[in-house]
Structure formats: C-alpha cells, structure tokens
Amino acid sequence: MSFRARHLLGIEPLKPEAIRTILDLSEQYVALNRATHKTSDVLAGLTQINMFFENSTRTQASFEIAGKRLGADVMNMAMQASSIKKGETLIDTALTLNAMHPDLLVVRHPHSGAVNLLAEKVNCAVLNAGDGRHEHPTQALLDALTIRRAKGRIQRLTVAICGDIAHSRVARSNILLLGKMENRVRLIGPPTLIPARAADLGVEVYGDMKEGLEGADVVMMLRLQKERMDGGFIPSEREYYHRFGLDAEKLAHAKEDAIVMHPGPMNRGVEIDGTLADDINRSVIQEQVEMGVAVRMAAMELLARNLREARAAGDGTYV
Amino acid sequence: MKTLFSNARLIDPEGGSDAPGWLLVQGQTILASGTDAPPAAETVIDCAGQCLAPGIVDIGVKVCEPGERHKESFRSAGLAAAAGGVTTMVTRPDTAPAIDTPEVLEFVTRRAREAAPVRIRPMAALTKGREGREMVEIGFLQDAGAVAFTDGDRVVENTKVLSRAMTYARSLNALVIAHPQDPGLTAGACATSGKFASLRGLPAVSPMAERMALDRDMALVEMTGVKYHADQVTTARALPALERAKNNGRDVTAGVSIHHLTLNELDVGDYRTFFKVKPPLRAETDRVALVQAVASGLIDVISSMHTPQDEESKRLPYEEAASGAVGLETLLPAALRLYHAEAITLPQLWRALSLNPARRLGLDGGRLAPGAPADLVLFDADAPFVLDRFTLRSKSKNTPFDGARMQGRVLGTWVAGARVFDGG
Numbered sequence: 092m093s094f095r096a097r098h099l100l101g102i103e104p105l106k107p108e109a110i111r112t113i114l115d116l117s118e119q120y121v122a123l124n125r126a127t128h129k130t131s132d133v134l135a136g137l138t139q140i141n142m143f144f145e146n147s148t149r150t151q152a153s154f155e156i157a158g159k160r161l162g163a164d165v166m167n168m169a170m171q172a173s174s175i176k177k178g179e180t181l182i183d184t185a186l187t188l189n190a191m192h193p194d195l196l197v198v199r200h201p202h203s204g205a206v207n208l209l210a211e212k213v214n215c216a217v218l219n220a221g222d223g224r225h226e227h228p229t230q231a232l233l234d235a236l237t238i239r240r241a242k243g244r245i246q247r248l249t250v251a252i253c254g255d256i257a258h259s260r261v262a263r264s265n266i267l268l269l270g271k272m273e274n275r276v277r278l279i280g281p282p283t284l285i286p287a288r289a290a291d292l293g294v295e296v297y298g299d300m301k302e303g304l305e306g307a308d309v310v311m312m313l314r315l316q317k318e319r320m321d322g323g324f325i326p327s328e329r330e331y332y333h334r335f336g337l338d339a340e341k342l343a344h345a346k347e348d349a350i351v352m353h354p355g356p357m358n359r360g361v362e363i364d365g366t367l368a369d370d371i372n373r374s375v376i377q378e379q380v381e382m383g384v385a386v387r388m389a390a391m392e393l394l395a396r397n398l399r400e401a402r403a404a405g406d407g408t409y410v
Numbered sequence: 411m412k413t414l415f416s417n418a419r420l421i422d423p424e425g426g427s428d429a430p431g432w433l434l435v436q437g438q439t440i441l442a443s444g445t446d447a448p449p450a451a452e453t454v455i456d457c458a459g460q461c462l463a464p465g466i467v468d469i470g471v472k473v474c475e476p477g478e479r480h481k482e483s484f485r486s487a488g489l490a491a492a493a494g495g496v497t498t499m500v501t502r503p504d505t506a507p508a509i510d511t512p513e514v515l516e517f518v519t520r521r522a523r524e525a526a527p528v529r530i531r532p533m534a535a536l537t538k539g540r541e542g543r544e545m546v547e548i549g550f551l552q553d554a555g556a557v558a559f560t561d562g563d564r565v566v567e568n569t570k571v572l573s574r575a576m577t578y579a580r581s582l583n584a585l586v587i588a589h590p591q592d593p594g595l596t597a598g599a600c601a602t603s604g605k606f607a608s609l610r611g612l613p614a615v616s617p618m619a620e621r622m623a624l625d626r627d628m629a630l631v632e633m634t635g636v637k638y639h640a641d642q643v644t645t646a647r648a649l650p651a652l653e654r655a656k657n658n659g660r661d662v663t664a665g666v667s668i669h670h671l672t673l674n675e676l677d678v679g680d681y682r683t684f685f686k687v688k689p690p691l692r693a694e695t696d697r698v699a700l701v702q703a704v705a706s707g708l709i710d711v712i713s714s715m716h717t718p719q720d721e722e723s724k725r726l727p728y729e730e731a732a733s734g735a736v737g738l739e740t741l742l743p744a745a746l747r748l749y750h751a752e753a754i755t756l757p758q759l760w761r762a763l764s765l766n767p768a769r770r771l772g773l774d775g776g777r778l779a780p781g782a783p784a785d786l787v788l789f790d791a792d793a794p795f796v797l798d799r800f801t802l803r804s805k806s807k808n809t810p811f812d813g814a815r816m817q818g819r820v821l822g823t824w825v826a827g828a829r830v831f832d833g834g
Contacts, residue, residue, distance in 0.1 A: 103609075182725050202727035203611035204681030223729070224611030263611060287603035287614060 094393045098210045098217040101226035102267040113389050117236050120385035133392050134163035137194040144170040144200040150220055154197045157387035182212055189213040216394040224258050231264035233386040237379050241350045246273045251303050253279040254313035254362050257286045261354045279303035283324040300341050307345040312337050312353045312363050338364040350375045412436050414451035421463035422778045423760035435784040438826040463760050464776050465497025465785035467767040471716040477506030481806050482718035488526025490803040492831035494739040495787035495820045498529040504562035510535035510546045512554040527830040533558045542566040545575040548584055557771045560587035563688050567593050576634040587639045590623035601690050606675050617645040624648045628655045640664040644689050646699035663770050665711035666700050668744045683724045683731035685810045704762050705754045712762040714741040718806030736804045740811050743818035784827035793819040
C-alpha cells in the first residue's frame, strides 16, 4: 500500500508508486463494472457528499455511480442553487456539512485552490473533482489508466496535449502525472492558450499541430470553452478548427497506432472531427468514461481505508 | 526640560553614519548630538548600546476610517505604529467614502488628533471618488493638510484626466502619487505570470504591466513637470525606466513595500491568502534587484503598505480573497532582515524608511540634526522572536509573517520628545 494520503487534492503531491497503486486497484473495478452484479460493500456505512459549485453532469454522475457501486450513501448537492447564493462563505458551508459527519466529500469549485481551503476545515476525506484551472486528479488518473490499457505501459510514451492548456485543470494534472511517470509531454496550441513559462514545466511547446503530433503515441484533445472562442483568445472558431482541430490529415503525423483522447464534453467540428471521435480504431473517448468510474472507485476505496485506519488509531482530526 | 539619550548607537541617515554617541533633546526638538562626554540633563535614558534612529515615516498606511472601523481605527493603527517605531503615518485616501473633499479630510484629521499617539499626515484622492474622471479640489485639500494626492491602487486610465490633474497639481507644487500597473493587463490577475502561477492555476499578470504604466507616467511627468512618486515599484524591468527619468532630471521618486523586499511569489505556497498583496508578489530575481535598488538609492522609500483586512475577507478561495497585509508593527523587524543579510547598512535602510519619505513630503523629520523634531525609535537590532499574529495591536491580524522568525525589537518610541511606546 503506497497511497497513505488523507485527501486526493491533486497529482502534485503523489509519488509514482501511489499512482501505480491507484491504477492497479482500478483494474479490479473495471472487471467488477463489466460484471452483471456490480456492487460491493467497501464503502458500506460511509456517507459521500458530492458538492459541485460548478455545473457538471458527467463527472458528478461518475462519482455518484462509483460511490453507489461501493455501497456508500451518496448525496448530491447542487451548490450553485443553494446557500452560496444567499451569501454564505465556502468555509461556513464546509463547517455546516462537516457537522453532519460525512466521510467523503467530492468537491468541484470554479476557483483554483478552493478545494484545498475546504479540505483544511473538515474532518473527512476530500476528493478534488476539479478546482478552477488548478487540478483535476481523477481525470489524469483515468487518462493514465486508459493509456496504460491501450499501450500496455504508462512510461516512455510521447503524449501530445492540444488546445486550451492555459485554462485547463485537466492539462495541468496530466502534465504532472505524465511527467512523474517519465513520459515526453508536448503542448500544442495557439500561444494565447499556452500558460506562461510552460517550458519550465518540463514539456515541449508547439505552435504547429502537425509538428507537435509528429511521432506521438497519444493525442489528447482538450475542450475549447465557448466563451474563449470569439476574438478574446483566438480570432474565430473556424480559424481555430483549421489550425488546431484534430482531423485525419493532422492525425496522420502521429504514430500509426496513436490513440485519440478527449475529456469531454466534445465540441465536434471545433477541436475534433466528428468522424474521428467515433472511429473505434483510434478513439478511446468512450473507454475514458468507463475508466473514470473505475478510477474513482479505487481512489475512494483507498481514501476510505486510510480514513478507517486513522480513526481506529484514534486520530481525532478525522472524527 | 532636557532629555539625554546616552550610550546609544546613533543611526543617522542624513550623515550616513552608524556610530556610538549621545543625543540631547529639549522639549519637542533635538538639541545636539555627539560622541564625546555627554552633557548634563534632567532626564537621562541609558540606551545600553542599542540603536537610536529617527522614527519611521510610513507613506501609504490604510486606516479604515471612515467606513470600516472594524478593520482598523486611528487608535489601533496609532498603537501599532508606536509599537513598530513608526512616528508618522501618511494615511491613504482609499477609504469608504474616499477622502476627496476638505470636509472628509477634516473629519480624518480630527479623529487622528483625538485617537492616535503618533503623527498623522493624510493624503487625499487625486480624482473624485477615486473614479478617474474629475480632479479633486487640490488647493482646498492642500490647505486642509493633504500632503499628497493619490487614487491609491486605482490607476487613472484616462490620460487626458491624469494630464490635467498633473498640470493643475504642478501649479500648486502638489505631490502626485501613482500606482504604476497597466490596468488592462492587470485586470483579474492575482499572481505574477510564471511557472508558479501556471502550476497553481492562478490568473496572472506579466511583470511588464508595471514598466508599461511607469513609462506612460514618466511621459506625463515630462509633459506636465509634476512632482511624482510611484507608490510601489516591484519589478526589475521597471527600474531602468525609473533610472532614466531620474537621470533626465525629472522630479520623480519611487517606493517599494517591505513585503516585496522580503517575500517572493513562492511564499504564497498552497494558496495562502495572507500573502495576497497588490501588486502580487514577484519572482526572487525581482526581489533581489529591488533590494539592490534600495541600497543604491534608486528606490527612495520603503513603506509597510499597511492594509488591514478582516478574517472573513481573507478566508476565501485565493482569487476571491481581499488583497493587502498589515505591516506597521512588522516593518522594522522585516526591514532588518535586509540588514542581517548584509544587503544594506542601517543608515541606508533609515534613509528609505525615514529621511527620504519625510523629505519627499516636505516634513521636518527623518533626521537626527539639531532642530529636527524629537521623533525617535530605540531598538535592539538583534533580539530574536517568533511572530504571533494575535499579539499585533492592529484590529486586523492579516500579516504574512505569522510564525516567522524575526530579529529586531522596538524598545521605545518618542514623538515630539514624548514617549509613546515602552517596549523595554
């Protein structure tokens, strides 16, 4: 067991062994999820609260299914509609929930660092489901699992991440994870969507998609937010698609067996050609969704194990 | 009534000396100093070899009156100042409402006189409501005691408005203080762009925003001939623009906050909002360049940029949290870090803490010369301590130095010859 952390707030503090532990355990859950009888009692008796301060359908559903299959009591809170609107601060909301003795808090928030702040104030395990532009650790883990299953390994690969890197927490978590596992990471996008001093993050930066894709094993496309399309960061949707949208012609520069990934939801015809996204020989986009549930089950099992052990050892901060 | 400070280590920024000696005070003013046998006096204070320096003149202190007295009052700020060796607080007009009419200014000076143990010299807004549209009554406000005109951390974007205000201020020989940060680039940013901000996912601004704004202001200074002070220059890239303006004979000075001299962007760590200041903390290379610029005299003034914020406004996600840090009581020990790091001498430090700010505002203090006001601070430059923010006298406890190891303890503070703090 090499995942001893109390929370899963990001990839940054994880060691490679911890990442491997989570991925190995996830494999078991892939099998369970494909069986007819899908439930286990690993989280029985525990309460999981999904707090989403930002709209999400897919991630929230994935966490909810993961929790329910493990036997937890799962509750969803749509925070946008609740007390935040009445002026309550994040910390007061956290303290209120904390008083109800949850065991796992799954949190998404539009501001970087907000989940770290919340984790300081509660007595349970906190899972970051995405904070601002900072991290989205379970997405990077499910991407790693998908890659490992498709390529047979998660090291010494060339991974090209394309699109709006600057505003993407998915990109940050993936850059960190892939770097820790000793892969070559390339960032491809218009300079307005590449973070400052990106080269200092241990990656190679390309402004030309064909050059950046040359010899890549994995092509990871990112979603381009609608609000960034009109003149602010790029001149137009069609120019973006022409230069940075993934189609068969550009993909031909990657390795012949390169896989295509996308964290979803996709803008077909903006960042990715629709036919390509559906090509079962190249696209692993549906598999990513499947791996998402398995990875979240594994992460929650490990956090619950640490939580139970700490409580049994009398760690008052967990109570 | 004469008071003799005997057996002192006199820090004289005007003469650039740091030597053993005595200082004689008569009433409210300094009468004499020397190194030979001390004269007789009614009261003798044995300094036991500790440092005696002019009191600190702190440009840019935010006292939250009127409007937010729960964050800081003249009383609490004054006690903090006295405990920190600050004998003159030059207060900011970015209150609610802004200090932009003689009537509000008179309220402030009256409150200050009643409540604070140290000297208070108020600044007034440059434009009404700090909105950057119409200039304030610069003449009336000067008559009412305003020592400088500034919109605080709001930049006057409209260059026509700013050039007119500067031209008008020039005719009254009034000092204009600006915050040189390009408003377009700065919008929405809470960190300095670079690897750290990229990893933390924080909206960031290029350090170039400071140089751009300073370049613009220098052109306006050349055009209008106004007396100009940049409240904070915090990046290495802005320094050549400042140097050029000075070499060309412009009436320009610049300040820097103690936080930008002693901390860098990495101190923010895991989204610690007490380190959120404006402009944001910079790279270590910037910090080092700033310290050198203070030592060389290119940067004239060090200030605390004392900005009280209550717990509620800081206990928020980093982007949403309020900016600013309190600094009146930590200015002296934090500044001494530069001395202990052998980056700067004590007379050089006091030139920036005391002599230059006083001169720039046309005040008499900041010196140990005969005839100067007896505004003094006696301190042990070496005494170590660990800062506990709850011991601060400010109503707000938002210091970035909580738990920090520091050196330098104020033993006594005198304003106009009267002791206002006893830390011995």
